[in-house]
Amino acid sequence: MAANKKDTAKTGGLFSRLFGGKKQGRSFMEEEQLQSPGRMMLQNFLHNKLGMTGLCVFLVVLLAVLIGPRFFILDLSYQDNTQMNVPPGYSLMSVPKELNGHVRDISPGTTFAVGIDDNGKVHVWGYTRITETINLANIPQEVKDATIVQVAAGYDHVTALDDQGNVYVWGNNRLNQDKLPREITDAMRKGENLNITQLDASFQFSAAVTESGDLYMWGNQNMADIKVKSAVDGHVKKVALTTYAYATLLDDGSVVYSGFQSNAISEIPESLSSGVVDIAATSSSVAAIKEDGSIVVWGGCARGEDQVPAFDGKPVELYGGRYHYTALLDTGEVVSWGDNFHGQGVVPASVQDEEIETVFAGFYQNYAVTAKGEIKTWGLKGYLCGTDDLGRDVLNRIINGGRVTMTVGAVSVIISLIIGIITGGLSGYFGGWVDMLIMRVSEVVGGLPFIPFAMILSAVMSTRISVSQRMYLIMVVLGVLSWPGTCRLIRAQIFSQREQEYVTAAKAIGVKELSIVFRHILPNVLSLVLVSATLAFATCMLTESTLSYLGFGIPLPTPTWGNMLTGANNSIVIQQYWWRWVFPALVFGICTICINLVGDALRDAVDPKSAER
C-alpha cells in the first residue's frame, strides 16, 4: 500500500503549493516531477465528485450548526401553549387582499387573525386549524349572512357582533365559550339592540361592554376570574382582558378590578384612581394611558412589558399583545415595547415612516392601517419549519440540536480515537502478552451489544448526576464503547509497519520504543485513522441520536436530532404534524449521508485499490 508511506513532513508544503503556489515551467528535457503520496491522495479526493459534494453539503450544515445558535438563541425553558403544532409557513399575517383599504376591524388571535371589511364580511387568515375538529376558517353561515361590525379573537374561539346587536361565537365551544349571558340572549331574542361598544375575547372567555355601561362576561369560569361585581354596573367604559383576569376602566376615568379574586392584576396602582384615557392588557399585565400621556403598567411584567420607551407625543390608543404593547401617538406614530422574541416589540422603519391611522395588535401580531388604507404588519409571520407540541420553533431546535449532536459525536470520536490509538499502538508494536490482553479486552468490549450496553450505562449512571453531566457521560460512554474498531485497525497497520527498514533504523540508533511507536510508525498510518475517524463520526452521531430517541441519551429539553424525534412514532404526529419529524430526520439523514460519502471518498483516496472495487 503506497498510501501508507506518505511523507507527512511534506504536507505543509503540499498545501501551500495547492493554494496559489507558483507553477514552475519545465523544459522538455527535464524528467516529469513525481507526485508525493499525500498530494496524490488530495488530488484523488478532490476529483471524487460524490465525496466533494458530500464535503460541501456537510460543511454547510456544520456552519449552520456552529454559527446558527448565535442567531437562533435557545431558551430551554421556553414553551408557549398558544403556538403548539403550527405548520411551516409564513402566512400568519398575510392579510387577504379584499381588506386592503377597507378595514373596519382586525383582531389577531394566537396563530390566526380575524378581520372585517367595510361591508361587514368576515375574513380569517393565518393558521386556523386549532385542533383536529376546530377550524376557525369555518365561519358559520349566519355570520356570513350578517353584517358584522365588531370581531374579537381569543385563544381558540372568535366572537363577532353584527349591526343588529347579535353576538356570534365560533371555534372551540366546549367550555361554555358560546354560552352567552342571559341579558344578551334575551335582547337578541326580542330583537333589541344592546349597543355593544366593545367586544373582547381571551383565554376561553369573552367580554362585551354596552353603551349603557354594563359589562357582560362569559366562557370558561374555572380558569379565569370573570365574574363582575355589581358595583360597576352602568359605569363600565372599557375592559382589558389578560389570560386569567381583567381590569375595568370606568366612566369617571378610574381603573378598578371588578373581579372577586386577588391577583397581580387586582392590585391597581393608586395613581389610576382618575384621569385614565385607555387601558389594554397583555397575557399577564395591564397598562393604562393617563390624560397627561403617561403610561402605567402593572401585573406580571417578566418580559419587559413595563419598560415603556420615551417618545415624543401623547399616546391616544393602546393595544396589548401576548407580551408586548403597541401604542398609537397623536402624531400618527406608533411605538411598541415589551418582548421582541418574534419581532413584535419593535416597530419597523417602514411603518414609522408612514402616517398611521389605526393600529390593531394582539398576541404576536401587529397591524397598522396607514392613511392611504394600506395594512402594514410586524411581529410573528410564522415558522419556517413549524413548531412542536410545546410551541417551540422546530428550526431553532434543529440548529441548536445539531450543535449538541455534532459536539457529542466529535468528542466521543476523539475519545475513542485516543483510546484506540494508544491500545492499538501498544498492542501492535509490543505483541506478546500486551497484545493478548488488549485484544481480549477489545473483543469483549467490541462484542457487547452496543445499544443495550450504552442504555444501561446511561440509565444507571444518570440517576445521580445533573443534566449537563449526563451529556458528558454520553460522550464518554460512546467513546469508551467504540474504540475496539480503531484499535484493531491500528494494530494491523503497525504489524505490517514494524518490520520495515525505517523502524529497524530507528531501533539501531537507539530511539525509545514508545517513541518509535507513536512518533515514527503512527504518522505513517494516520491517513487510515482519518478515514476510520470520519466513518466513526457518523456512527457516533447515529448512536447518540438512537439513544436520545429511546430516551437514554441527552434528556429533554436540551434538543438533539435524536430526541426531537422522540414520540414521533404515532400516526397522529406522523401524518398531521409531519413537520415535527420530517425536518429533523431530513437534516440528520443528509448530514450522516454526507459524512459517509466523505469517508468513502477519503478511503478511496488513501487506498486507490479500494476505488477499483
Next chain:
Amino acid sequence: MIKYVFKRLGYMITVFFVVSFLMYCVYNLIPGDPAAQQLEEQKQKMTPEAYQAAYESLRETMGLDDPIVVRYARWMGLVSRPDGTISGLLEGNFGYSLFYKNDVAAVIPRSMTNTVMLNIFSTILALGITIPLGIYSAVHKKGKVDQVTQVVTIVGYSIPIYIVALLCIWLFAVNLRWFPVTGAKTPGSDYTGMKEFLDRLYYMCLPVIVMTLASLGGMTRYVRAAMIESLGMDCIRTARAKGLKEKVVIYSHAWRNALLPIITTIIGWFLGIFSGSVIIENTFGLNGMGALYYIGLTNQDYELALAIQMFYMVVSLVGTLITDLSYGLVDPRVHVDK
C-alpha cells in the same frame, strides 16, 4: 481443532464471569435499599426501635452487608445464600421482576419468541435480497444498477433505523393503510391456531420490512466488495480461460470464494440484530426482548434488565466463538488453532 474449541470455551467462560461481575457492580451502583423497600409498608406500624431491629435483621438475611464478591457469587449461584439455599443464575433463577410481579424466567419466553420470529424473518428476507443484489452489482461493476445500488446503500446505512421506521409507518401504515401502525396483535381479538399465527404475522410485516430495509445497506456493500475481490482472483481467470460458462464462473468459482468473509459476517450480524430490535420493538410496540429490556430500564426493574443484559452478553460471546470457529470450517486453508 478440539483443543482449540476447548481453549476458546475456557476463555469464553472467563470472560463471561468477568463481564457479568462488572455488570453486577454497575447495577449495584444504582441507589436503592432492597431491605428498606421491603419494610416500607410496615414502617408506619412499627416503633423506630423495632423497625431498626427488623431492618438490620433483614439486611442480615438478605446478605446486603457482605462484600460485593460474595453477593455476586450468591447471585450467580456459586455460593449458598444466608438461608443456606443455592439459587442463582446458573440454577436458572434469573431474579424477580418487580414490574411484572413474576419471576423473570417466566416473563422472558414469550418475548423471546417474538424477537426470534422477527429476526428470523428479517434476516432471511435481507439475505435473500442483499446476496443477489451484491453479486449482480459486483459482476456488472460500474453499470447503472451498480451505481444506483452504491448510492442507495450509502443512504441506507447512513440513516438511523428509527427514521426508516418513521418513513415506513408514514408510507405503509398511515398513507396506504396496508399495515397497522403499532401493536403485536389485533386488539381484543381472541384467535387461535392458524388464525392467530397469521394475525401475528400481519402485525409483524412492517417491523420486518423496516429491519430488512435498514440492514440492506451494509450487507449489500459487503457482499459486493467480497465478490469483486474474488472475481479478481487468478482462479477466475483460469476458469474463464478454460472456457467455462460465465454463470459457472460466477456462481461456482467466484461466489464460493466470496462466501468466506460473508459467512462470518452473517453470523456476527445475526447476533447484532438483537440490539437493533430494541429500537424496532419500541417503535412498533412489539413485546420482544428489546421492549422488555426497555421496560426494565425505564421502570427501575433492574433484575429484569440485568437478566436480559446477561442474555445479550451470552449471545455475543457465543457469536464471537461461532464466528471464529466458522473461519476454520468454511476455509480449509485457515488453521484456527495456530
